[in-house]
Amino acid sequence: MVTAATEGLCTNNYQNFTLHWCDGFIRVTLDGVKTFISWDDPAPFPVRTLGFRMPYTDVHAHIFFPHNLVDPYFPTSVETGVIRTNGHHWTEYKIMPDASLVTSVNFTFECMAVKDCKVIFARRNDHSQKYLVYIGAYSNTRSIIDDSARNVVDIQTPDIVSGVEFRKFWIHLDGNTINVGAGNDNSPAIMSYTDPSTTTRTFSHISISTCCNDYGYWKIHSHPQFHEYPNGAYVLP
Template sequence: MANILDFSTEDNLQYQFFPVSSGSVQFKIRAANDAHIALTMGPQESDPMYEVFIGGWGNTKSVIRRNRTKPEKVEMETPGILNAGEFRGFWVRWDSGIVSAGREGESIPFISWSDPEPFPIGFVGVCTGWGASGTWKIEVPPSAPSVAALYSSPPGYPGSAPVIGNAPIVGGNGVWVDVTSGQVPPGAVVGGQDCSGEPLYVARAQHQGAMIPGKLVASHGCAYIPWGGEEHGKSEYQVLVGGPNNWVPTNGSNIPPGAFPGGESEDGEPLFIGRVNHEGSITTGKVQQSHGVCYISFAGQELGFPDYEILMS
């Protein structure tokens, strides 16, 4: 049985990426127009890439594009294919250079194109735009990352969430998802961006008996957390999915009511999720109230900043 991951895309044409191991993805989308799907080698927009636009041009046609350039490789009239008031189901497949898309329950694609120069697909991105936002339900195969409860620590860690069967109790606004090796789960909360413009995701990892908020840099294949004056790379980590993205400026030990708890120190002190602007980046890290700063990991170091933004529930 596949896991269904729910998340939303804004009217901004900004792709949210997640890793795939099979040659297809199935999803339901509720949007007025312009459901865009990207197929890429890495978790960002870069050539080579395929794009499938469903319900573009005012929900009148669908196209397949390569490397973000016109002319379209193929286009089909698909009037009314999307609906802002109800979910519509689709699939996208790629096999030996043949990229195709079809409706849920139909085996014949409504659009298909064969690339004479195929490349391996490692990530799928989704977005909406041109006046439309979207709500997605994406099917993830059972081999995909398991979902861990919000605020929970790994099993056996002090204060870990109660477990029913193999599934921790999920509560609150958002979930922490166990992932490895640079993977970005669907709906991951973007906390900032690296100097290169690559998105940084809100992540956390275990270190020295603590659960420490930090940043996921997908292209590096790991998350980074600040601790003990140094930056520590972690190939096993958790990413915040479907959670809040409301950042409030504060400073020192002023933790506003409703701040989002993201972990705890080795002494059991709650750690919150903060971010700062530093050398052209917006970098997420940990806020430790007793220290009066937000710590980030940057260029191998742990750096503390008294002025920062904090993530709210």
């Protein structure tokens, strides 16, 4: 492990860092000035992935990534209009810009994944009344609607999603009724459910994910806020 004294290096403004790696030679510079930390690995090894993290205790810390930092899908690309999910984490967005509660949502999207295109409608920090939709569950053999307590719809849908081409889907929420369809908006629903409760469900966020280390690629047609940064960059957290 290599350490260096970097007092005052991070500020309340974005700083432009460059990380260079080549065959075990690692250099980190700040905004084009001299390298402030480096390492020459005597036994370099292949690197396949690159990860970033911020301290959980610092809620005001952000990292801003250019869209072409690693590859065209890290994790958004303005050129292709594609979002990538990594099979580990949910990618969450507000339904309305102010995160206000809504009862009706028309969500249309395309997904390319080998299985498990998953969508959640919920309130932020309160998933007690969520709807979870699985498209291509159980190794791309079934699709499911979960009402936060149990599976209320579970049908056979062999090969409904694809790992080599985008497939289009839509989800309509209207009060306590949810309909899910494949294809254009006017195509018949493949799954439907109406909650018998007299309490109308309300939602503030939509989240998308894939499962089990499988990358998924998404094109969101109905909610442009999924592509929050028009230059293709991404902010953590």
